[in-house]
Amino acid sequence: MTWLIWRQHRTEVCVLGLLVGMFGIALLVLGTQAHDLFPGGPARCAGEAGVNEACAASFRRLDEEYGYVENLLAGFYLVPVVIGAFLGAPLLARELEDGTWQLAWTQAVPRMRWLAAKLAALAGVTVTLTGMFTAVLTWFRQPFDAWEGRFQYDAFDLEGLVPVAYALFAFGVATAAGAILRRSLPAFGVAFGAFLAARMSVALLARPAYATPLTTMEPVPVGGSKDQAGHWPVPSFADWMIEHGYADATGRRLSWTEYYELEGAANRAGANLNQFLHARGIQQFGVYHPADRFWTFQLIEAALFIAVAAVLIGVVAWRVRRRMI
């Protein structure tokens, strides 16, 4: 079986391996240069950036010289779906469209053993390739993460455990779609669509609700710049701010219309906005997940996608076992 699986899927495995290898080496080269900006390590430097001029300069250079790579990396959220769907779609669909399932399942290897071997091998390749790519990418992003935190979409979705779970999810969707549609290309398309839909809805709707967010609330300071954006009251820049705004003295949250009315009133009175707000007891609040929830959230999201993948693979196994194909 090992030889057969390799012979049947070596093209996909080689192409994907080559792509992952190329991107991996490019990231390693660029990443080594970026890491060299921080002789003491980016994490320590991030802590000292306020006081250490050299560290601040390093982060400026990082942004200027490697910021474009970081922006490009955001597109790499598609890597898991490419790997998973490319390996999963043809697993059954190619046999079904070529009629070779009749050949494969009338040899002396029982179909469930055949399926188990194929699923294990190709899911293994999916995990290995995605895992290797994610490891390199996570390492590359260390300096950026030290500065920006790991909860942003371009960090959380590309690092840690979740990319492997996304890839397994894509693998499961593509395999199941291939078993039902009996065509590789439509199965790949379905996996792609399902991946985008699931990823987007989970990231936007489900992820903020994995735990109860924390809330801070404090009076608007008298001093400070007039423009408050970016200085919302959360303990650390690495926290994940999911909502922020103003509240009145009793703690009731103000709608943005109410806030703009206050702003207009301050302008008409010719007063400093901060002092104007402070005098009326207006508070600013932030709703956020603290940065140390990163791994908890990674585990929850990975478990979610792996569970769906397991259900889909279960459907495939059930169909094959019941000889519905």
Add this chain to the structure above:
Amino acid sequence: MTATEFALRADGVGKRYRKGWALRDCTLALPAGGVIALVGPNGAGKTTLLRLVVGLLAPSTGTVEVLGHDVTASTPQTLSRVGFLAQDHPLYKRFTVAEMLRFGRACNLRFDQGLAERRLAKLGIPLDRRAGTLSGGQQAQVALALALAKRPDLLVLDEPVASLDPLARHEFLQVLMGAVAEGGVTVLFSSHVVHELERVCDHLVVLNHGRVTLTGDIDTLLAEHRLLVGPRTATDVDRAGTVVEAVHSDRHTTLLVRDGAIPAAPGWQAQPVALEDLVLAYLRRPSEPSAAISSGVAA
């Protein structure tokens, strides 16, 4: 008779797809040894029945026993006793012929690589060619060599020559019959071509509209059936319930009867019937079988 003397036993087998029944109330007992032809028009359920026999499908009703074992068990031992050549003889198109043989070796308990190589060498099929670049006839031969290298006790072939040109068809049947002559293998194949069957087959199963309409040893069937030709008669000719088909011309009535050796009525002439005419007569019968046949089948 022990169970293993039957190559195939089907008991009340039906297969239902989403669109409806492809096969109903199929009860068969086919002897081991010899060549069995499964005949029927397109869409009669031949492919469904053969896939049930090799365990690619599971029956919706009833049981299928092959060589004494329930096929849905699908153990390596039972699988290795049955060879299957699917319609259009699928191969892994990007494998070379040698890799197809390696596939056979890797996936079977017993695989006679030497036998397959000898067969292919005799046909002049190079081992280093990709399967997809071979002609249709050569692909069929590779698929047949693969199936025969398993040294199966039962070889099932679905429309093996339907897509081949006359020359390739002849060569294919020659190889197949050669393998049968070497002995030990029961061959079950489907066809919608009726002529030439008599020369090749020992046993016949006629399938129409998802039901078995006729099954039996070919010599016995030919001995049981006669054509009776007599003056045209409008009266009920089926008093004995043995008339398979009645054809009326201006002056004559021709009856196909299944009556063994009952003497013909005065004024009637009895003639033997050709196998092709016999099969066609059964295929022309209405889709709902007569009570006699369905009750016999549902036992």
